[in-house]
Amino acid sequence: MPTVITYNTLIRGLLAQHKSAEARLLFENLIKFREVQPNVVTFTTMIDGLCKTGHTDMALWLFRFMEKCNCKPNIVTSNTVIDSFCEQGLADDALDLHSEMIENGILPDVWSYNTIIRVLCRLDRWEDVSMLLKQMMEDINISPDVHTFTILIDAYSKSGKLDDAKHIIEIMSERGVYPDIVTYNTLMQGYCTQGQTAIAFDLYRKILSEGLSPTIVTHNILVHGLCQMGKSMEALTILYKMQDQGHRPDIVTYETLLGGLCKNRYVDKALSLFQAMECNGLLPDSKTYNIVICGCLCNRRYNEACKLVDKMVNCGFSANGFTQSLLHLLLSEAQDPTVLAIHQKCLH
Structure with missing residues (x-):
C-alpha cells in the first residue's frame, strides 16, 4: 500500500x-x-x-x-498563504492571518515579518510597519535580519527619505547586522534617483573597502545615475572599470550608456559603443536599435540612421512608437529625402 x-x-x-x-x-x-x-x-x-x-x-x-x-x-503552511496574500497586495488579510497564527500558538519567524513588512512599505502604511517591528523585536523576540533592513532602506529610498534610509544602516551596525551588496545597491539607487551621485560613489568606495564585490547591478546603478545627470562620458569610464574588474556589461549597461551618449550629442561615441557591443558577443535587441536610431535622427545623422534601420529590419525588429513619432516630426519640419526613405523602411 x-x-x-x-x-x-x-x-x-x-x-x-x-x-x-x-x-x-x-x-x-x-x-x-x-x-x-x-x-x-x-x-x-x-x-x-x-x-x-x-x-x-x-x-x-x-x-x-x-x-x-x-x-x-505549521509555520511553513502559514507563511505560504501569507506570501500569497502579500503578492496580491492584500495586506489586511495577511495581517489577520498573522495574528491568527500567534493566537493559535504558531510563532512567526523573520520570513513572516519580512513578507508583510515589504507589502506594508509598498502601500506606505508606516504605522503598521512600526507596529510589526515593535512586535517582532519586543514581543516575539526576533531580531531583524539583513533582508528586513534592506526592505526598509528600499522603501525609504523610493519615498525620497534618504536620511531615514541612511539611519537604517547605522541601526544595522549597532545591532551587529552587516549590510550586504543588495543593501548597498538599494541605497545607491536611492541616492542616484535623487541626483546625489557623489554620495552613491562614496557608498561604492565603502563597498570596496569592506571587501564586498560590486555586481553588474551596482555598476548599472552608477551608469544610470551619471547618465541622468548628463555625465555620460563619466558613465563610460564605469564601463571600462567594469571590464577591468572582470565584469561583463549586460544589455542594460549598454542601452543606458547609448541613450546617455546620444542625448548629450556624443553620437560617434554611441556608434562606436554599439559596434563594440556586437563585437563583444552581445546582440542588440529592438530597444537597442531604436535608441541609437533616435540618437542619430535627433543629431541629424540621417545616413547612419538609415544604415541602422536596414540592419534592424534584417534582424526582424521594427521601429517603436517613439521612433515613428520622431520621424513624423522631422518630416513635418522638412521633406528630407533620407528621412523619407527611413520612414518608408520603417513602415515595411
Whole structure:
C-alpha cells in the first residue's frame, strides 16, 4: 500500500510539472477515500500549489479545512498563504492571518515579518510597519535580519527619505547586522534617483573597502545615475572599470550608456559603443536599435540612421512608437529625402 510519503511525492511532482488539475484530483481522492491520512506536508504542498496558480481563496479554505482533519498548520503552511496574500497586495488579510497564527500558538519567524513588512512599505502604511517591528523585536523576540533592513532602506529610498534610509544602516551596525551588496545597491539607487551621485560613489568606495564585490547591478546603478545627470562620458569610464574588474556589461549597461551618449550629442561615441557591443558577443535587441536610431535622427545623422534601420529590419525588429513619432516630426519640419526613405523602411 502507498504511504502518505508516496502521495506527498506524487503531488509535489505533479505540481512541479504544472499539472495542478491532476495534483488536485489525487489530493481530493486521498481525502475522499481515506486510505491514507494526509499530514501537514501533504496539505502544505497542496496549499503552495494553489497559491502559485493564483487560487489563494481555495488555499485559504484548505488551510481552514486542515483543522477539521486534525492536522495543525505549521509555520511553513502559514507563511505560504501569507506570501500569497502579500503578492496580491492584500495586506489586511495577511495581517489577520498573522495574528491568527500567534493566537493559535504558531510563532512567526523573520520570513513572516519580512513578507508583510515589504507589502506594508509598498502601500506606505508606516504605522503598521512600526507596529510589526515593535512586535517582532519586543514581543516575539526576533531580531531583524539583513533582508528586513534592506526592505526598509528600499522603501525609504523610493519615498525620497534618504536620511531615514541612511539611519537604517547605522541601526544595522549597532545591532551587529552587516549590510550586504543588495543593501548597498538599494541605497545607491536611492541616492542616484535623487541626483546625489557623489554620495552613491562614496557608498561604492565603502563597498570596496569592506571587501564586498560590486555586481553588474551596482555598476548599472552608477551608469544610470551619471547618465541622468548628463555625465555620460563619466558613465563610460564605469564601463571600462567594469571590464577591468572582470565584469561583463549586460544589455542594460549598454542601452543606458547609448541613450546617455546620444542625448548629450556624443553620437560617434554611441556608434562606436554599439559596434563594440556586437563585437563583444552581445546582440542588440529592438530597444537597442531604436535608441541609437533616435540618437542619430535627433543629431541629424540621417545616413547612419538609415544604415541602422536596414540592419534592424534584417534582424526582424521594427521601429517603436517613439521612433515613428520622431520621424513624423522631422518630416513635418522638412521633406528630407533620407528621412523619407527611413520612414518608408520603417513602415515595411
